Amino acid sequence: MDRKTKETMVFTAFRGCALLVVLALIVLVGYIASGGLEKLSLDFLTEFPRRANTEGGIYPAIVGTFYLMLIVLGVSVPIGIMSAVYLVEYEQRSVMGRVFKLAVYNLAGVPSIVYGLLGLGIFVVFLGFGASLLSAGLTLSIMVLPLMISAAREAIAAVPQSVCEASFAMGATKWQTIWHHVLPYALPGIFTGIILSISRAAGETAPLMLTGVAVSLRSLPDGVLDSFMALPYHIYFMATQSSNLQATRPIQYATALVLLLLVLGMNLVAIVLRKRYRDKYKW
């Protein structure tokens, strides 16, 4: 076989691999969408579940997921951005810088179920928050923290040194430079990181199972110490343990579709945002 034919064959195989991956995405989304569309309606989104979840809607699960996202927004976004600023702009000792980076890197690799154990041990039991929104929200916040830090770090580090030097040359202090010149340019990138982190938190299931997710609720949680429902857990529960697995199939599909749309929507916004930002600033 001559070299050219060999090359053509190998490259065709590579193209096939790439197509296979896209195909997997299309099949996955396609099946969930086609299974969920018929059940999906405004009533389904705004009604409470009835008759042990076999009828009615998923309103409390949507609200619960929304609350969780708010908690994550409030906790891990400020901490994440602050750490990122520190790591890029302040950390001068190479040893500590390395320790911090390794911690973030390893935190990202901790399995989500282990975060569940952490949340159970610390928030539910030790701090006495019980099985509640707060416990679950804080657990998810720790889980997405490394994602938030590394996204913000990349955005901040991408602002060129010359911008800072110009600011220093005008007599600005360090913090003035960061606040008025570095952060504004890094903002779109940080924003992308925020959206991705929140969407990750919205889709996570395993930590919730150990920190207080509820199977069904008749009313929305009143405060952060109440139990809650969440979309991803609702899918898991309905698909594996509901009283009639076959009859509630449409509910399962529709819930999966709602979660998928939520997460994919946020991902798309993040991707578009980043693209526009990259086109706008070419350093």
Place this chain on the structure above:
Amino acid sequence: MALIFARKDRPSQRTRRVTHMKPSERLIQMALTIATWSSVVALGAVFGELLLGAFPAFTSIDLLGFFTGTVWNPAHPLYPLYGILPLVVGTMLVSFGAALMAIPIGLGCSIWLAELAHPKIKAVFKPAIEILSGIPSVIFGFFALVILSQWIYDLLDPTMKLNALNGAILLAVMMIPIMVTVAEDAMNSVPMNLREASLALGATRWETIRRVVLPSSLSGIVAAIVLSFGRAVGETMTVLMATGNTPVITSDYLRSVQTMTAAIAIDFGEVEFYSVHYHVLFAVGLVLFVMTFAINILADWVVRRYKEDY
């Protein structure tokens, strides 16, 4: 699965000694320092909490029995058995199966993206990969449970409808985006003039990729494989819903298995607080944590040890 990867540190770090600070800025710096320490504290808390939770288990059950026991039946009312081996074997069976499928497809896809794809097609394809990595694991699990298991059932007539193969296929789909992101990054960092030198000597593009690009980016490719394998080991919802949750030692992909992650997730639904079973689940979590930690460190080490400087 958070997407943070081992990568070569770029010299974009700017920690200037420069400039004056107002006294109030010292306060700001202190606040930032505290925020940064939170990651270290969190990692320490994970490890400490697992140790603390697992410790009572090691005083009340036989340690050797835990690590070498071949039966996992913690809920038995009279003679509970806490052998972790079936869970470890289940995890490894599913993860290796997934890696076997994901490595060729993922690397093929990375090479295509880094070396062959037209920029316009790439501009569509890369977001698609990113979106795939953003899909929640419970969706993958649902797909495996409801759709893929039926396909496997119709095609292969497996012993059990929910089986290791079912989980492995979906895990492979989850591993590929991680692998592609890291491996493509590594291939992109191979300088153009190496390729040009090879092409100028008369090599075809494939020969250039095989003899120049792949060897030059080997550390990144190995790290990509190791990292995505680590994520597969730690994945919970997909395997929980797909593999049928039977803790047995088997090498048969058409049988049902249970992974460490799935055992923790499922058993915590009914376990009594502070019972032996409860503490043993923390011990399983500890083993899982140590395994994934070691895998991550290995990936980081590979990148650093075999780093090519251009």
